Amino acid sequence: MTDEPQRRQWKTLDRDLNRIAILENATGYVSRPMVGPGIALVFIVLAGLAAAVLLGTTPINYVVVAAAAFGAYMAVNIGANDVANNMGPAVGANALTMGGAILIAAIAESAGALLAGGDVVSTISKGIIDPSIMTSADGSADIFIWAMMAALISAALWVNLATWLGAPVSTTHSVVGGVMGAGIAAAGLAVVNWPTMGKIAASWVISPVLGGIVAALFLALIKSRVIYQDDKIAAARRWVPILVGVMAGVFSAYLALKGLKRVIKIDMQDALIIGAAIGALSYAITLPLIRRQSQGMENRNKSLKVLFRLPLVISAALLSFAHGANDVANAVGPLAAIVHATEFGDFAAKVVIPTWVMVIGAMGISFGLFLFGPKLIRMVGSQITKLNPMRAFCVSLSAAITVIVASGMGLPVSSTHIAVGAVFGVGFFREWHMERRLRNSSAKRPQKKALAPEERRRRKLVRRSHFMTILAAWVITVPAAAVMSAGIYLLLTTLVG
Numbered sequence: 001m002t003d004e005p006q007r008r009q010w011k012t013l014d015r016d017l018n019r020i021a022i023l024e025n026a027t028g029y030v031s032r033p034m035v036g037p038g039i040a041l042v043f044i045v046l047a048g049l050a051a052a053v054l055l056g057t058t059p060i061n062y063v064v065v066a067a068a069a070f071g072a073y074m075a076v077n078i079g080a081n082d083v084a085n086n087m088g089p090a091v092g093a094n095a096l097t098m099g100g101a102i103l104i105a106a107i108a109e110s111a112g113a114l115l116a117g118g119d120v121v122s123t124i125s126k127g128i129i130d131p132s133i134m135t136s137a138d139g140s141a142d143i144f145i146w147a148m149m150a151a152l153i154s155a156a157l158w159v160n161l162a163t164w165l166g167a168p169v170s171t172t173h174s175v176v177g178g179v180m181g182a183g184i185a186a187a188g189l190a191v192v193n194w195p196t197m198g199k200i201a202a203s204w205v206i207s208p209v210l211g212g213i214v215a216a217l218f219l220a221l222i223k224s225r226v227i228y229q230d231d232k233i234a235a236a237r238r239w240v241p242i243l244v245g246v247m248a249g250v251f252s253a254y255l256a257l258k259g260l261k262r263v264i265k266i267d268m269q270d271a272l273i274i275g276a277a278i279g280a281l282s283y284a285i286t287l288p289l290i291r292r293q294s295q296g297m298e299n300r301n302k303s304l305k306v307l308f309r310l311p312l313v314i315s316a317a318l319l320s321f322a323h324g325a326n327d328v329a330n331a332v333g334p335l336a337a338i339v340h341a342t343e344f345g346d347f348a349a350k351v352v353i354p355t356w357v358m359v360i361g362a363m364g365i366s367f368g369l370f371l372f373g374p375k376l377i378r379m380v381g382s383q384i385t386k387l388n389p390m391r392a393f394c395v396s397l398s399a400a401i402t403v404i405v406a407s408g409m410g411l412p413v414s415s416t417h418i419a420v421g422a423v424f425g426v427g428f429f430r431e432w433h434m435e436r437r438l439r440n441s442s443a444k445r446p447q448k449k450a451l452a453p454e455e456r457r458r459r460k461l462v463r464r465s466h467f468m469t470i471l472a473a474w475v476i477t478v479p480a481a482a483v484m485s486a487g488i489y490l491l492l493t494t495l496v497g
Helices: 003-055 059-081 084-092 098-115 142-165 171-187 194-227 232-259 268-293 301-331 333-344 355-383 389-409 415-444 453-458 464-496
Strands: 120-122 350-352
Touching (some): 059 355, 142 171, 194 389, 355 415, 389 415
16 A cells, blocks of 8 residues: 555656656757748858958948858759759769758759859949949949848848749849849849840749750650650660760860869860860760669669669759859859958949858858758659659750750859759740640541540649749739849948938
């Protein structure tokens, strides 16, 4: 009898501990979504503190410290949104795990930004405003500095909102809209270079359509020359090295244009010669490797996926490197402009990006990709249309080819629009191809019952809801960022007096 109260005491204790454990689990579940933003906030604060230590804490440097913090915020959002377009197809095709894709992208993006990033960047985003009109009454660059600050903040906020909504948008176009809006708020409509803005608006259509067409053409080539051949393995031995050579040549030409400018000035013709040489070398190296890898493989599509997996991973890594070399510099352009204006008291169309600014950009991309990237990677890789290694390889190859063709034509295209447009191009080509096969099958066998309209709609291979969401986000990116930037500029100038 004396043990009974003690047993009841232990039961009560167990029951209370169990309640505490349930409460701890619930608290952990609720607080889990806050871990990512918390880590990102720590990085942003550290970026601002690093700028303060590096530059000192004079009143004018406080502006640069604040700009460094917002630049870090922008870089985090680039990693969360823009990088998904490069790695999404490889993850959707099951060529890479999510962890592997994030690791490769973080290394490639950072290497591209730091090794081949634009040491000289247009601080006014492709010349869309005339900074000479934005001079203060005393001849200082204060108006220009606050306009660049507003552009940086608005672009970061817009990309953050788009990531939360699950829409891949162009960070470069977000910066363009921010600069335009702040410029109009500061100096009126005359400050904007409207012909340049017209080209940027045209790129909203040109980028995704061109990317989609090129990707669809490569998929049609692979289907006709490899997948639908009687001996698939023999066809793959012939065509995979050719496609790898094309991929290596295109990326080499693009990186020669973007990455070697610090060492030597290279024009388009020289870049194409370099690309052709490296492409031929890659073909010669890949030919025996593919022949050896394909020995003993069954004559089926599953074997083809294995042969395309490694080229897809390499192309995704190269695309991330190229993105880091090109787009990151554009995104931190306003920060570089603020640093230059505060240091020299004037503005320039082109300035040298300080190393510490590029480090903030590179590290911010890695943090953003690790903390928030999986959402957009899954959306681009698997929720628009079903991808396999062959289709995803076409997407990566299309993105590289379209960027270099557009660069040669002088068109201000977006790598985001091209990559996502290529995914849609692959999906719509698959729909068209399936419809054509169904029509041919019905023509050969008239007695076969045709599919009902509802069944045809159910078999669509591209998710229309994502198509409309992404299209709407692309169209409103520049005006939305512009409106936000104008409002932020007026707020900042009011606060500072």
